[in-house]
Amino acid sequence: MSRYEPKVIEPKWQKKWATDKIYQALDFDAKPKFVMLTEFPYPSGDGLHLGHTREYTLGDIYARYKRMKGYNVLFPMGFDAFGLPTENYAIKNHVSPQAASQTNIENFQNQFNKLGFSYDWSRSISTIEPSYYKWTQWIFLKFFEAGLAVHEETLINWCPFCKTGLANEEVVNSRHERCDNLVSKKTVKQWTLKITKYADRLIEGLQGLDYPARISDQQINWIGKSHGTSLKFKVDQSDQEIEVFTTAIETVFGATFMVLAPEHPLIKKLTPADHLAVVNSYLDQARTKTDLERQEDERSKTGVFSGIYAINPLNNKRIPIWIADYVLMSYGTGAIMAVPGQDERDYQFAQKYKLPIIYVTTENKFVNYTKKIKPNPTKYTMTNSQQFDGLNFKEGRKKIEDWIKKEKLGQAKIQYRIRDWVFSRQRYWGEPIPIIHCHEHGPVSVPEKDLPVVLPAIKDYLPTDNGQSPLSRIEDWVNTVCPICHKPSKRETDTMPNWAGSSWYYLRYYDPHNDREFASPQKLQYWGMVDFYLGGMEHTTLHLLYSRFWHQFLYDQKLVPTKEPYQKRRGQGIILAADGTKMSKSKGNIVNPLEIIDQGYGADAIHLAISFLAPYDQTTPWSPESVVGSYRFLDRVWRLVEDVLSLEPNDYESSRDLAKIIARTTARVEKDLEELNFNVAIAALMEGVNSLYKIKESQLQIKKEDWLEAVQAIVLLLAPFAPHICEELWLKLGQTSSVHLADWPSYDSKLLIESTVKLVVQINGKIRTVLEVPRDSSQTQIELLARDNPHLQTYLSQQSIQRVVFVPNKLINFVI
RNA sequence: GGGCGAGUGGCGGAACUGGUAUACGCGACGGACUUAAAAUCCGUUGGCCUUAAAAGCCUUGAGGGUUCGAGUCCCUCCUCGCCCACCA
Numbered sequence: 001m002s003r004y005e006p007k008v009i010e011p012k013w014q015k016k017w018a019t020d021k022i023y024q025a026l027d028f029d030a031k032p033k034f035v036m037l038t039e040f041p042y043p044s045g046d047g048l049h050l051g052h053t054r055e056y057t058l059g060d061i062y063a064r065y066k067r068m069k070g071y072n073v074l075f076p077m078g079f080d081a082f083g084l085p086t087e088n089y090a091i092k093n094h095v096s097p098q099a100a101s102q103t104n105i106e107n108f109q110n111q112f113n114k115l116g117f118s119y120d121w122s123r124s125i126s127t128i129e130p131s132y133y134k135w136t137q138w139i140f141l142k143f144f145e146a147g148l149a150v151h152e153e154t155l156i157n158w159c160p161f162c163k164t165g166l167a168n169e170e171v172v173n174s175r176h177e178r179c180d181n182l183v184s185k186k187t188v189k190q191w192t193l194k195i196t197k198y199a200d201r202l203i204e205g206l207q208g209l210d211y212p213a214r215i216s217d218q219q220i221n222w223i224g225k226s227h228g229t230s231l232k233f234k235v236d237q238s239d240q241e242i243e244v245f246t247t248a249i250e251t252v253f254g255a256t257f258m259v260l261a262p263e264h265p266l267i268k269k270l271t272p273a274d275h276l277a278v279v280n281s282y283l284d285q286a287r288t289k290t291d292l293e294r295q296e297d298e299r300s301k302t303g304v305f306s307g308i309y310a311i312n313p314l315n316n317k318r319i320p321i322w323i324a325d326y327v328l329m330s331y332g333t334g335a336i337m338a339v340p341g342q343d344e345r346d347y348q349f350a351q352k353y354k355l356p357i358i359y360v361t362t363e364n365k366f367v368n369y370t371k372k373i374k375p376n377p378t379k380y381t382m383t384n385s386q387q388f389d390g391l392n393f394k395e396g397r398k399k400i401e402d403w404i405k406k407e408k409l410g411q412a413k414i415q416y417r418i419r420d421w422v423f424s425r426q427r428y429w430g431e432p433i434p435i436i437h438c439h440e441h442g443p444v445s446v447p448e449k450d451l452p453v454v455l456p457a458i459k460d461y462l463p464t465d466n467g468q469s470p471l472s473r474i475e476d477w478v479n480t481v482c483p484i485c486h487k488p489s490k491r492e493t494d495t496m497p498n499w500a501g502s503s504w505y506y507l508r509y510y511d512p513h514n515d516r517e518f519a520s521p522q523k524l525q526y527w528g529m530v531d532f533y534l535g536g537m538e539h540t541t542l543h544l545l546y547s548r549f550w551h552q553f554l555y556d557q558k559l560v561p562t563k564e565p566y567q568k569r570r571g572q573g574i575i576l577a578a579d580g581t582k583m584s585k586s587k588g589n590i591v592n593p594l595e596i597i598d599q600g601y602g603a604d605a606i607h608l609a610i611s612f613l614a615p616y617d618q619t620t621p622w623s624p625e626s627v628v629g630s631y632r633f634l635d636r637v638w639r640l641v642e643d644v645l646s647l648e649p650n651d652y653e654s655s656r657d658l659a660k661i662i663a664r665t666t667a668r669v670e671k672d673l674e675e676l677n678f679n680v681a682i683a684a685l686m687e688g689v690n691s692l693y694k695i696k697e698s699q700l701q702i703k704k705e706d707w708l709e710a711v712q713a714i715v716l717l718l719a720p721f722a723p724h725i726c727e728e729l730w731l732k733l734g735q736t737s738s739v740h741l742a743d744w745p746s747y748d749s750k751l752l753i754e755s756t757v758k759l760v761v762q763i764n765g766k767i768r769t770v771l772e773v774p775r776d777s778s779q780t781q782i783e784l785l786a787r788d789n790p791h792l793q794t795y796l797s798q799q800s801i802q803r804v805v806f807v808p809n810k811l812i813n814f815v816i
Numbered sequence: 817g818g819g820c821g822a823g824u825g826g827c828g829g830a831a832c833u834g835g836u837a838u839a840c841g842c843g844a845c846g847g848a849c850u851u852a853a854a855a856u857c858c859g860u861u862g863g864c865c866u867u868a869a870a871a872g873c874c875u876u877g878a879g880g881g882u883u884c885g886a887g888u889c890c891c892u893c894c895u896c897g898c899c900c901a902c903c904a
Contacts, residue, residue: 172899214820218899221819226903246904259904301902324902331903338904344817345902370904371817417903537898574898612841614828619897623828625842632856633841639856671832680830683840690840697858760836765885767836791871805884811835815884 004638006602010724014116022738023118025074028526034071035527036063037506039535040078043104045089048111050575053593057607058572058616058678059534060117064720065673068744075118076509078125079105083498084162084178087429097429101128111594116603116723123512127501134452135518136501137434141445142557148194151443155263155329156422158186163463164426165190168419169542191433193421195549199223202548210568215540222541224417231410235270236309236318245332245415248369250397253385254360255337258310258321262286263329275307286325301326301349313409332415342369360384423497426469428461430495438482438489447483469493502543503550506530524560529567537571573619580621591622604722605631611678633686634725641729644707652701658710661691663751669717685718713745761786762813763795779806
């Protein structure tokens with residue numbers, strides 16, 4: 001008898017699996033394909049943490065299960081290594097980002113191996129390899145050639161700490177999500193990807209996909225589609241017009257002033273000389289404020305009168321134009337018609353600056369449009385609205401819209417909250433944007449034959465203070481010739497954001513070594529959509545949205561055969577520290593899964609503990625003891641198998657006791673796995689093993705062959721969760737090939753049906769007793785049994801029975 | 817403020833279309849084995865009443881409702897988490 005020693009068996013099998021390449025996915029195999037994807041990591045200096053381990057373990061369990069169920073499973077892994085943290089880490093440690101990435105990738109690779117996941121390493125990719133980013137650049141050029149990558153001047157978010165522009169998605173609570181510093185605003189000439197052109201497609205595409213509501217809702221909210229009206233106001237004593245967007249056109253007669261965002265381009269043109277000084281000082285003040293500071297001012301809005309007036313096109317009323325930073329340049333037109341009688345923000349502003357208020361409901365007081373009127377437009381009657389007085393808001397809206405249309409004063413407009421994707425980074429550690437700027441031809445694609453544009457290795461890659469990429473310092477790299485006219489030209493020096501490489505990486509796994517295409521059409525066709533994509537909720541409005549956008553674009557370019565990349569998406573929950581707070585480096589409460597392995601518990605115990613902890617999508621605190629419990633269970637399974645192997649052969653009759661337990665356990669584990677209830681599946685396995693132990697202790701006479709069959713089934717069922725120990729036990733049981741290539745056990749569903757059932761007896765809905773009765777007993781039979789039962793008699797004899805509710809094989813309820 | 821979700825023992829959590837609430841695990845307590853400890857095994861473990869047992873009563877955030885029967889469905893409220901947020 002040997003002891004269960006993960007330290008001994010785990011490395012042994014990890015080596016063997018690698019040598020035998022048992023997890024390789026086969027292109028064009030006849031078995032049904034299944035692509036199981038988990039997000040490839042950003043190889044930070046800290047190594048794999050528990051969050052990674054949860055995601056990868058769950059993906060691994062499911063991939064192994066599908067393999068045993070007879071699928072040709074593609075379960076790949078790679079590295080998303082470009083990006084700020086590595087660069088900042090490299091700066092801090094005085095090494096090159098290349099070297100830092102290399103070290104970190106090796107460390108991750110090593111840790112992956114110790115955790116024993118069933119990846120097909122032959123397909124591994126890394127976004128920083130020129131052979132990979134060649135195709136990232138190639139796809140960018142497709143965007144450029146389709147007019148969806150544009151070099152333009154835009155007001156963007158700027159991280160003063162990282163000294164680079166950012167996408168809107170990267171700003172969380174006014175802070176840069178990577179470094180947590182407050183962002184400011186800056187107008188820069190930048191590359192943007194026109195994701196807004198795909199806004200509707202990104203909403204519609206969600207239909208027919210298996211995404212949980214919290215993910216699709218979050219994307220829909222992020223895209224933020226709203227229907228409204230755009231209306232043009234003439235500027236008084238000028239031929240200029242100012243366009244505003246409103247979703248409440250029926251309140252237009254309550255507009256008593258107009259507000260422009262401080263960044264609005266017309267301000268500089270229109271401000272009269274006598275107001276210039278105050279306006280400029282306000283603009284300066286607004287510019288230096290961060291978004292967060294603007295938000296803090298919510299209760300005390302600030303603004304300044306511009307000195308000019310606008311004409312409401314519906315009633316020709318002259319209203320003052322104000323400038324205030326509660327209006328954002330980045331949404332709508334950067335200008336609003338202010339309706340203080342019906343809009344809370346305008347109301348606050350009007351009160352502060354003593355501006356007139358007109359109420360357009362007959363209640364003649366402040367009524368919040370969004371909260372009150374919009375949900376019940378027929379309940380409110382219009383007033384102070386000329387010929388529309390007396391109508392309810394639903395009718396009024398329709399009539400005003402028609403009028404505006406007829407008089408061509410404006411038009412119906414759909415407005416999105418989502419912004420175009422700011423795609424330039426003024427940092428070193430990213431894919432160079434493959435564009436050459438020519439005096440005559442403007443931005444020009446680098447010809448395909450010259451791809452990849454390799455990121456030059458340089459010593460001085462520190463970000464600059466002038467808003468230029470560090471690449472701009474390398475003159476002999478920057479200076480080149482225009483591919484069209486061959487005149488001296490300059491390379492684009494901005495790099496791509498770290499979300500670029502990950503926007504299409506799953507496709508590269510289908511054909512990772514192809515040097516002529518990003519993937520061959522045949523392989524794209526064979527593997528098709530990712531069947532199951534597990535990842536972090538935090539990527540819902542970042543990576544997940546970006547990659548759906550790229551995929552939809554590639555589909556439009558006829559470069560991929562499917563409209564969407566991911567058929568089924570799930571987000572795993574966050575593991576908190578044991579005290580329920582977030583794990584963080586600063587608090588020093590980070591749990592390192594590798595340490596747990598080294599303590600002797602092994603990778604299997606971690607896999608088990610992590611998936612047993614809670615439902616996979618639930619945020620839950622870590623409990624160190626759960627590893628102990630998992631280890632204990634594995635040890636119990638080990639000893640059970642050892643005990644069975646050491647049984648003396650006997651000639652007892654074959655019995656169905658064990659087969660019943662196995663059938664029940666198999667049915668439960670299978671159902672729970674299909675529904676991703678990993679924690680319950682493990683509970684079912686534990687119950688199964690506990691039942692086997694009970695039978696063993698009961699000294700029933702059971703054939704050794706029955707025992708062998710039973711433990712064999714347990715090993716198969718446990719294999720996805722605890723791959724190493726099961727491989728070892730499988731060998732002990734005399735098998736020669738890997739348990740992970742074995743078939744998932746089948747069972748006779750007749751064994752699930754017990755001949756007797758426990759039937760609950762209730763009096764007035766209260767449980768009084770439980771009767772063990774033959775399956776499918778009739779109501780009459782049960783009633784007789786109940787009347788005979790001495791305990792129930794006390795209830796049943798005293799009062800008359802008014803009604804009997806009977807649920808076959810479940811319950812009988814006497815209403816007395 | 818908007819969207820989504822969650823409140824069940826000492827803890828993590830289970831409960832199919834309403835039908836034995838607390839599965840499974842952790843922890844705790846008691847016992848066996850041991851010179852001892854670890855490991856392992858066995859037993860107990862929601863609360864109240866009771867010497868004990870039997871029986872009974874209460875219990876799924878709070879309150880109400882529907883139902884023979886509610887953790888599950890409906891209404892009101894409270895608390896917590898995540899995402900978005902001066903979005904016109």
